[in-house]
Amino acid sequence: MKYLLFQPEELEELMQFLEANLDENYNPQVFLKIQSQWPDGFAIAWRGGKMVGVGCGALLPGDKLRVLVLVLAPGVQGHGHGRKLLEMLVAAGHKRGCSRVTLEARVDSEAVDFYRHLGFSSVDLLPCYYQDGGDAVVMERPI
Numbered sequence: 001m002k003y004l005l006f007q008p009e010e011l012e013e014l015m016q017f018l019e020a021n022l023d024e025n026y027n028p029q030v031f032l033k034i035q036s037q038w039p040d041g042f043a044i045a046w047r048g049g050k051m052v053g054v055g056c057g058a059l060l061p062g063d064k065l066r067v068l069v070l071v072l073a074p075g076v077q078g079h080g081h082g083r084k085l086l087e088m089l090v091a092a093g094h095k096r097g098c099s100r101v102t103l104e105a106r107v108d109s110e111a112v113d114f115y116r117h118l119g120f121s122s123v124d125l126l127p128c129y130y131q132d133g134g135d136a137v138v139m140e141r142p143i
């Protein structure tokens with residue numbers, strides 16, 4: 001597995017990957033903005049020339065890193081790549097002075113258990129956060 005920073009010319013492949021692996025619909029321009037605001041906080045996992053994982057975040061006021069997307073293709077889940085992408089984001093945030101990391105995950109999803117396993121605690125609930133009306137739990141951890 002290769003982990004590289006996202007490049008704007010990979011946008012089309014990124015959008016195809018997200019459409020195949022997440023329920024939400026995203027505007028491609030958002031990802032160009034995320035990349036331009038903080039290029040070091042946007043990592044892609046590649047296997048055999050194919051995009052198989054994405055982790056990106058944003059720097060918030062108050063020394064916080066917000067994870068915006070963390071997703072692995074089903075075929076590569078459960079082999080430490082999600083942890084690795086998250087660690088890359090956290091290390092990049094630490095370099096920029098972040099002391100906490102925050103994110104949202106779908107209530108009752110396996111992602112919540114994954115983040116709990118990695119030291120995150122639930123701090124808030126966001127009703128109807130997702131486009132299908134699903135609720136999100138806000139989770140945080142010190143860096």
Ligand SMILES: CC(C)(COP(=O)(O)OP(=O)(O)OC[C@H]1O[C@@H](n2cnc3c(N)ncnc32)[C@H](O)[C@@H]1OP(=O)(O)O)[C@@H](O)C(=O)NCCC(=O)NCCS
Nearest residue numbers: 070071072077078079080081082083105110111113114117
């Ligand atoms: C959630 C997700 C990012 C995790 O990535 P992954 O590569 O499958 O997870 P990893 O293999 O890196 O797991 C890291 C650690 O978490 C643990 N873990 C993984 N999934 C877990 C779960 N559902 N419950 C508890 N622990 C879990 C692993 O056992 C591993 O523990 P260890 O390092 O102590 O041995 C990935 O499965 C995924 O993309 N799922 C679908 C999309 C999604 O839900 N994204 C998150 C939305 S915010």
